[in-house]
Amino acid sequence: MFYTYNQNNSGGSFDFQKDAISHYVIIEADNAAEADFRAEQVGVYFDPGYEIDCDCCGSRWNEAWSDDGTETPQVYGNDVTSGVIEKGQFGMKWMGDDPEGYVHYKDGRVQEIDYAD
Secondary structure (H helix, E strand, O other): OEEEEEOOOHHHOOOOEOOOEOOEEEEEOOOHHHHHHHHHHHOOOOOOOOOOOOOOOOOOOOOOOOOOOEOOOEEOOEEOOOOEEOOOOOOOOOOOOOOOEEEEOOOOOEEEEEEOO
Protein backbone atom coordinates (compact mmCIF):
# COMPACT_ATOMS: atom_id res chain seq x y z
CA MET A 1 0.00 0.00 0.00
CA PHE A 2 1.03 3.62 -0.53
CA TYR A 3 0.46 6.41 1.99
CA THR A 4 0.62 10.05 0.87
CA TYR A 5 1.77 12.81 3.19
CA ASN A 6 0.80 16.29 1.99
CA GLN A 7 3.00 18.95 3.58
CA ASN A 8 1.27 22.00 5.03
CA ASN A 9 3.38 25.16 4.66
CA SER A 10 3.34 25.82 8.39
CA GLY A 11 4.96 29.16 9.13
CA GLY A 12 4.72 30.19 5.48
CA SER A 13 7.28 27.84 3.93
CA PHE A 14 7.82 24.26 2.86
CA ASP A 15 10.64 22.00 4.02
CA PHE A 16 12.67 20.34 1.27
CA GLN A 17 15.38 17.68 1.38
CA LYS A 18 16.61 16.26 -1.93
CA ASP A 19 15.58 12.64 -2.45
CA ALA A 20 13.67 12.71 0.84
CA ILE A 21 10.87 15.24 1.43
CA SER A 22 9.01 17.82 -0.61
CA HIS A 23 5.39 18.98 -0.89
CA TYR A 24 4.25 15.34 -1.25
CA VAL A 25 5.95 12.34 0.35
CA ILE A 26 4.54 8.95 -0.61
CA ILE A 27 5.59 5.90 1.40
CA GLU A 28 5.08 2.27 0.41
CA ALA A 29 4.29 0.23 3.54
CA ASP A 30 2.16 -2.64 4.77
CA ASN A 31 0.07 -0.44 7.09
CA ALA A 32 -0.28 3.11 8.40
CA ALA A 33 1.96 2.57 11.44
CA GLU A 34 4.79 1.28 9.25
CA ALA A 35 4.24 4.17 6.84
CA ASP A 36 4.50 6.71 9.68
CA PHE A 37 7.70 5.06 10.92
CA ARG A 38 9.26 5.03 7.44
CA ALA A 39 8.12 8.61 6.81
CA GLU A 40 9.92 9.74 9.95
CA GLN A 41 13.07 7.98 8.73
CA VAL A 42 13.16 10.22 5.62
CA GLY A 43 12.46 13.51 7.44
CA VAL A 44 8.71 13.76 8.00
CA TYR A 45 7.84 14.61 11.61
CA PHE A 46 4.59 14.81 13.53
CA ASP A 47 4.00 17.77 15.84
CA PRO A 48 0.43 17.74 17.17
CA GLY A 49 1.44 19.86 20.18
CA TYR A 50 2.96 22.64 18.02
CA GLU A 51 6.40 22.45 19.61
CA ILE A 52 7.98 23.00 16.16
CA ASP A 53 5.18 24.17 13.88
CA CYS A 54 3.14 27.34 13.88
CA ASP A 55 -0.06 26.76 15.88
CA CYS A 56 -2.01 29.28 13.79
CA CYS A 57 -1.02 27.57 10.49
CA GLY A 58 -1.30 24.00 11.71
CA SER A 59 1.03 21.03 11.80
CA ARG A 60 3.34 20.54 8.83
CA TRP A 61 2.62 16.80 8.62
CA ASN A 62 -0.17 14.51 9.84
CA GLU A 63 0.04 10.81 10.60
CA ALA A 64 -1.54 8.35 8.18
CA TRP A 65 -4.94 6.87 8.92
CA SER A 66 -5.42 3.12 8.60
CA ASP A 67 -7.74 3.59 5.61
CA ASP A 68 -5.44 6.08 3.78
CA GLY A 69 -3.50 3.43 1.85
CA THR A 70 -3.90 3.09 -1.92
CA GLU A 71 -2.73 0.38 -4.34
CA THR A 72 -0.63 2.84 -6.35
CA PRO A 73 1.22 6.05 -5.39
CA GLN A 74 -1.36 8.82 -5.61
CA VAL A 75 -1.76 12.55 -5.14
CA TYR A 76 -5.37 13.61 -4.57
CA GLY A 77 -6.61 10.28 -5.96
CA ASN A 78 -4.57 10.49 -9.16
CA ASP A 79 -1.96 7.83 -9.92
CA VAL A 80 1.58 9.24 -10.11
CA THR A 81 3.39 5.95 -10.81
CA SER A 82 4.83 7.53 -13.96
CA GLY A 83 6.45 10.28 -11.87
CA VAL A 84 4.31 12.90 -13.58
CA ILE A 85 1.61 15.13 -12.13
CA GLU A 86 -0.42 16.49 -15.03
CA LYS A 87 -0.33 20.31 -15.28
CA GLY A 88 -3.28 22.03 -13.72
CA GLN A 89 -4.31 18.87 -11.91
CA PHE A 90 -3.55 20.16 -8.41
CA GLY A 91 -3.15 23.89 -8.79
CA MET A 92 0.18 25.62 -8.70
CA LYS A 93 3.68 24.24 -8.34
CA TRP A 94 4.92 25.13 -4.86
CA MET A 95 8.49 23.81 -4.90
CA GLY A 96 10.05 26.02 -7.60
CA ASP A 97 12.75 24.12 -9.50
CA ASP A 98 12.69 21.22 -7.03
CA PRO A 99 10.51 18.12 -7.48
CA GLU A 100 7.01 18.46 -6.09
CA GLY A 101 7.29 15.11 -4.33
CA TYR A 102 9.01 11.80 -3.78
CA VAL A 103 7.80 8.21 -3.71
CA HIS A 104 9.71 5.99 -1.29
CA TYR A 105 9.38 2.32 -2.26
CA LYS A 106 9.90 -0.53 0.17
CA ASP A 107 12.87 -1.79 -1.87
CA GLY A 108 14.71 1.50 -1.21
CA ARG A 109 14.07 3.20 -4.56
CA VAL A 110 13.15 6.88 -4.45
CA GLN A 111 11.21 8.32 -7.39
CA GLU A 112 10.74 12.03 -8.03
CA ILE A 113 7.28 13.23 -8.95
CA ASP A 114 6.76 16.57 -10.63
CA TYR A 115 4.51 18.46 -12.97
CA ALA A 116 4.68 17.70 -16.69
CA ASP A 117 6.61 20.22 -18.79
